[in-house]
Amino acid sequence: MSANPRPNRGARRFLVAAAGLTTVGALVAAMPAAANGHGGNGHGGHGHPKPPARTVDVQLLSINDLHGNLEPPAGSAGNVNETQPDGTVKAIPAGGVEYLATSLREARKGNKYSVTAAAGDMIGASPMVSGLFHDEPTVEALNKMKLDVTSVGNHEFDEGSAELLRIQNGGCHPTEGCYEKDSKGKPKKFKGADFPYLAANVTKEKTGKPLLKPYTVWKKDGVKIGFIGVTLENTPGIVTAAGVKGLKFHDEIETVNKYAKELDRQGVKSIVALIHEGGMPASSSYNYNCDSPGAGDGISGPITDIAKGISPKVDALVTGHTHQAYVCTIPDPSGNPRLVTSASSFGKAYTDTTLTYDRRTKDIVRTTASSAKSKNYVVSREQPKAADMTSLISRWNTLAAPIANKPQGYITADINGRGSTAYEKPLGNLIADAQLTGLATADKGGAQLALMNPGGIRSDLVYKASGAEGDGVVTYGEAFTVQPFTNLMNVVDLTGADLIAALKQQVSGGNEASPKILQISKGLTYTLDLTKKGADRVDAASVKLNGVAIDPAKTYRVAMNEFLAGGGDNFPALALGKNKLNAASDLDVFNAYLAANSSADKPIAPPATDRITVVQ
Numbered sequence: 001m002s003a004n005p006r007p008n009r010g011a012r013r014f015l016v017a018a019a020g021l022t023t024v025g026a027l028v029a030a031m032p033a034a035a036n037g038h039g040g041n042g043h044g045g046h047g048h049p050k051p052p053a054r055t056v057d058v059q060l061l062s063i064n065d066l067h068g069n070l071e072p073p074a075g076s077a078g079n080v081n082e083t084q085p086d087g088t089v090k091a092i093p094a095g096g097v098e099y100l101a102t103s104l105r106e107a108r109k110g111n112k113y114s115v116t117a118a119a120g121d122m123i124g125a126s127p128m129v130s131g132l133f134h135d136e137p138t139v140e141a142l143n144k145m146k147l148d149v150t151s152v153g154n155h156e157f158d159e160g161s162a163e164l165l166r167i168q169n170g171g172c173h174p175t176e177g178c179y180e181k182d183s184k185g186k187p188k189k190f191k192g193a194d195f196p197y198l199a200a201n202v203t204k205e206k207t208g209k210p211l212l213k214p215y216t217v218w219k220k221d222g223v224k225i226g227f228i229g230v231t232l233e234n235t236p237g238i239v240t241a242a243g244v245k246g247l248k249f250h251d252e253i254e255t256v257n258k259y260a261k262e263l264d265r266q267g268v269k270s271i272v273a274l275i276h277e278g279g280m281p282a283s284s285s286y287n288y289n290c291d292s293p294g295a296g297d298g299i300s301g302p303i304t305d306i307a308k309g310i311s312p313k314v315d316a317l318v319t320g321h322t323h324q325a326y327v328c329t330i331p332d333p334s335g336n337p338r339l340v341t342s343a344s345s346f347g348k349a350y351t352d353t354t355l356t357y358d359r360r361t362k363d364i365v366r367t368t369a370s371s372a373k374s375k376n377y378v379v380s381r382e383q384p385k386a387a388d389m390t391s392l393i394s395r396w397n398t399l400a401a402p403i404a405n406k407p408q409g410y411i412t413a414d415i416n417g418r419g420s421t422a423y424e425k426p427l428g429n430l431i432a433d434a435q436l437t438g439l440a441t442a443d444k445g446g447a448q449l450a451l452m453n454p455g456g457i458r459s460d461l462v463y464k465a466s467g468a469e470g471d472g473v474v475t476y477g478e479a480f481t482v483q484p485f486t487n488l489m490n491v492v493d494l495t496g497a498d499l500i501a502a503l504k505q506q507v508s509g510g511n512e513a514s515p516k517i518l519q520i521s522k523g524l525t526y527t528l529d530l531t532k533k534g535a536d537r538v539d540a541a542s543v544k545l546n547g548v549a550i551d552p553a554k555t556y557r558v559a560m561n562e563f564l565a566g567g568g569d570n571f572p573a574l575a576l577g578k579n580k581l582n583a584a585s586d587l588d589v590f591n592a593y594l595a596a597n598s599s600a601d602k603p604i605a606p607p608a609t610d611r612i613t614v615v616q
Helices: 009-030 097-108 136-144 161-169 252-265 302-309 387-404 426-438 476-482 496-505 572-576 586-597
Strands: 055-063 079-083 089-093 114-118 149-151 202-204 215-220 223-231 247-249 271-276 316-319 325-329 339-343 349-358 374-378 407-410 449-452 473-475 488-495 524-529 555-561 578-585 612-615
Touching (some): 055 097, 055 223, 055 339, 097 114, 097 349, 097 387, 114 271, 149 223, 149 271, 215 252, 223 252, 252 271, 252 302, 302 316, 325 374, 339 349, 339 374, 407 586, 426 449, 426 555, 488 496, 488 572, 488 586, 578 586
Parallel strands (some): 055 114, 114 149, 223 271, 271 316, 449 555
Antiparallel strands (some): 055 349, 079 089, 215 223, 349 374, 407 473
């Protein structure tokens, strides 16, 4: 990659806009005084125009982790928490690109300098209306919303680097072809993203060169802001091996600092890092004061160390991955305050930040009150819908309808998955039970228990009808939204020792800071003692199957998806399985269970959550 990467479509748009504004400015300057709105001799009675102000405010709008949620997220997964003046917390329904587009467009009004950026996972793990079409609908929506730049997230690699390059550059899907037709009835080619995807810390193993552009520079009227984009270094640990084949992922701090120096040498002094890694604020409310009592005190997690290590040349960090909403200041290595923001997930919120640009130094002016210049806003569903987004969703839903509306099963009430904050989720139990049931017979693998990764549960199953199917009906589209990856199921031999080690890895190693509690099938029980540290939080003696203690020397047949069976989500013990049997996809197994175990007369009730005993 050269020091001056060739601008992509998004960058060219900025240059054209800047050129256009310069031309208009020249025309206005050439007009007679009366014509340009100034009587007599212009400003102050003198014939000289007022010089431009030394500083200008640049609006930075930012989002993250949209995950193809074109329609409002269902159930509790579609709520944003808001702390009220009396200290109570109110859940506000939010999200949906019809409302997000309206919010962003309204926010831009009156701001001469406005740039919109994202911190990754715009696509991947998406609901059916987008996921069925490999997220072409979401990219189309982001183009219409005038997204200017985004970093890649781990989910951008779900279908591999070749598919990510197609998303950037356009072209029809290599096996499914074009999904739409033009006015002449010919295949309509997918145009790709108008905005650049940045992947500074992702290189090709064979060449060592970046997979995508490492940075881009936004320009307008002489104002220049550089954007560097990185994803989390541990992406290979949370994406299938096929998704990251042929790629290397590098340290976030070292990479950002490298390209910050390069931008600085080019004269770009104002720099924003788009980082797909995040933190956990002390409160889940979007309006929580992250800097109370002091800067950086209200947030923990990987982003805190990253922020403290990134060069002071970088003026702000837009982050994601943890699906949290926060606006914090974390001191940079020089001890100066620096904004670190995140805007929840699924398009439920956006961040509006004011960057004060000094024309003389070409840098952002940072003050001790940096957090006062940034705020998260809820994407309310009580505002008008953007008509172009309504039309877009309708068009793609029409294409998906023959598959999406097919009934799969019936439920008695909401069964929460993504929207549940508990370690043991009702929907997680239901999915694990479906996997055990579907793969228990000898010809299907002889599974004795099943494990499900919590991150693979992308939504809730909602009782209230979202369409014409009727309350309590689970459609194919709703089931797809819950499990959009369609991972193949595996059944493997694991020793009792390996099984216990895997349960301990939920809260140790790469998962110690942010535990990943596996969802487990009926019959498997254990105690999770949160008063202890690391792996000791899982008591090996408490791990039982059907009331009998797990024998470390015995072999058990364990069902799980191919992602977990490959050691994904920092579970190396699960990759030790032997005698692997490949089965149907997780979605097919789940739908088969719904069909066999529910009917309109006998719907499924939410499973009890009594398999993991939590000590706090």
